[in-house]
Amino acid sequence: MQTGLLTYLNEAKAIWLRDMKSELRTRYAMNAILMFAFTTLIAVSFSLGSFRISDSDKPFIYAALLWIILIFSALSGLARIFVKEEEAHTIDILKLSARPQSIFLGKLIFNLTLLGILGALLVPAFIVLMGYRIASPLYFVAVVLFASLGLGAGTTIVAAMIARASVRGALFSAVSFPLLFPLMITAIKGCEKAAIQTTVAGWNEVNICIAYLVIMITLSLFLFPVIWEE
Amino acid sequence: MTQKNSENRYHLKLANISKRFGRTLLFKKLSLEVSSGEIAAVVGWNGSGKSTLLRIIAGLIRPTRGEIEYHENGNQINADERRNYIGMVAPALALYDELSAIENLEFLAQVRGLKIIRERYYSLLEQLGLKGWENANYGIYSSGMKQRLKIAQAVLHNPPLLLLDEPFNNLDTKGIDAVDKIIHEQKKRAITIIASNEQREIDYADRIINLSE
Known part of the structure; x- marks a missing residue:
């Protein structure tokens, strides 16, 4: 039997693959996320346009x-990651079979996969539809990448916290907002800089996003077993 | 695969277990010791806490008070390792609707870190009368077939501790015969705890714990 980090990663991979298989067959989360993203983008691009x-x-x-x-x-799709296990009554079988850290890692990677797909489709569409000019593409990509990773980590642990609550939707927004607010402000500032400056010195916003990501994942790995076993 | 050696001796000890949900006390100061080769039945009125006791033993919920210890050849098994020592069947426990029987079993083996040959899945499903349904999604199974697959996942890793909450639930006579064989095989090498009020399920027990008393 394998031991240590490799075991956790293999178990996390199994959870990620199962979630991917389920998602490809039901497309529940992806449909919710993409529908929200593109209807909002189209509404925004039509109402604001690039001329006003x-x-x-x-x-x-x-x-x-x-x-x-x-x-x-x-937020419209990633919160479902643990709620769907609770609603389908599969949470017990998962608890009986897998270690909490593996479950968190597997679910986190799944949420990051969804965010990756969302980012890959939404960001280019936003740039084209809004006529968004970026002076420093490398900095822009780094901000979007690391802020998205932070967003994935933040929403995954909040999704675990609210899975058993009765008013999940409202609670998810209420808990997520203060947790994601600093990341959102940093990401906005970083993207603004990337649009203005051709060379960005210091990469401050990217560093903040990386620090946020590391803190969030470390805290989650300690916090998740407590949330999961209660 | 981490098959548990059939010659190993397992021991389960519950010491002064109490469980309270809010103001409702389900049971208090419950003590029990069971060893390999023994079958214990937990009986009691509806709401007496039979399923809750099994969930506590499985580690799914914590007791309000008391201690649970698992030993293998006299050595205590830590909580992190317990998942490979416990198999459970319960009405409230579900598998993944959108996965087939084989995919469900494969997934549960992988997250346990076990390497199980594919033939084992097929032979287990055949033993439980699910031959020909291996690649059908769990979601389209009848309630009896679902119960059979739940039994299959519970014994997939040959657990030294098998927790059966109403094991014959929804099963036809063929299903009951298959589970009967599994319970007898389990008795030869490990611990079985059955929660039920059905006489034919209680009849397996060497000892009875009545939660209504």
Whole structure:
């Protein structure tokens, strides 16, 4: 029998693969996320367009709109990751079979996969539809990547917390918002910088997003077994 | 695969277990010791806490008070390892609707870190009368077939501790015969605890714990 980190990763991989298989067969979370993302994007692009905002305001407003769409789309689907186990009564079989850390890692990787698909489809569509000009593409990609990873980690642990609550939807938003707010502000600032500056010194926002991600994953790995076993 | 050696001796000890949900006390100061080769039946009125006791033993919920210890050849098994020592069947326990029987069993083996040859899944499903249904989704199974697959997942890893909450639930006579064989095989090498009020299920027991007393 394998021991240590490799065992956890193999078990997490099994959970991720099962979730992917279920998602490909039901498409519940992906449909919810993409429908929300693209209906909001189309509504925003039609109502604002690229002509009604002054050029000086565009970097900030576009960055804010992009992250509002990304975060709220993510919230609409990622919260389901543990709720679906609770509703289908499969939570007990998962508890009986897998270690909490493996479960968290597997679910986190699944949520990150969904976010990756969302980002890969939504961000280019947003850039094209809104006429979003980016001066530093590398910085922009780094901010979007690491802030998305942080968003995935934050929503996954909150999803675990609210899985057994009776008013899950409201609770998920209420708990997620203060947890994700610093990340959202950082990501907006980073994307604004990427739109204005061709070379960004210091990569401050990327570093903050990486720090947020590391803190969130470390805390979650300690916190999740307590949440899971109660 | 981490098959437990059939010559190993297992021992389960419950010491002064109490469970309370809010103001409702289900049972208090319940003590029990069971060893390999023994079958214990937990009986009691509806709501007396039979299923809850099995869930506590499985580690799914915590007792309000008391201690549970599992020993293998005199050595205590830690909580992290218990998942490979316990198999459970219960009405409230479900498998994944969108996965087939084989996929469900494969997944449960993988998350337990076990490497099980594919033939084992097929032979187990055949033993439980699910031959020909291996690749059908669990979601389309009848309630009796679901119960058979629940039994299959519970014994897949040859657990030294088998917890059966109403094991004959929804089963026809062929299903009952298959589970009967499994309970007899289990008795030869490990511990079985059955929660039930059905006489034919209680008849397996070497000792009875009545939660209504």
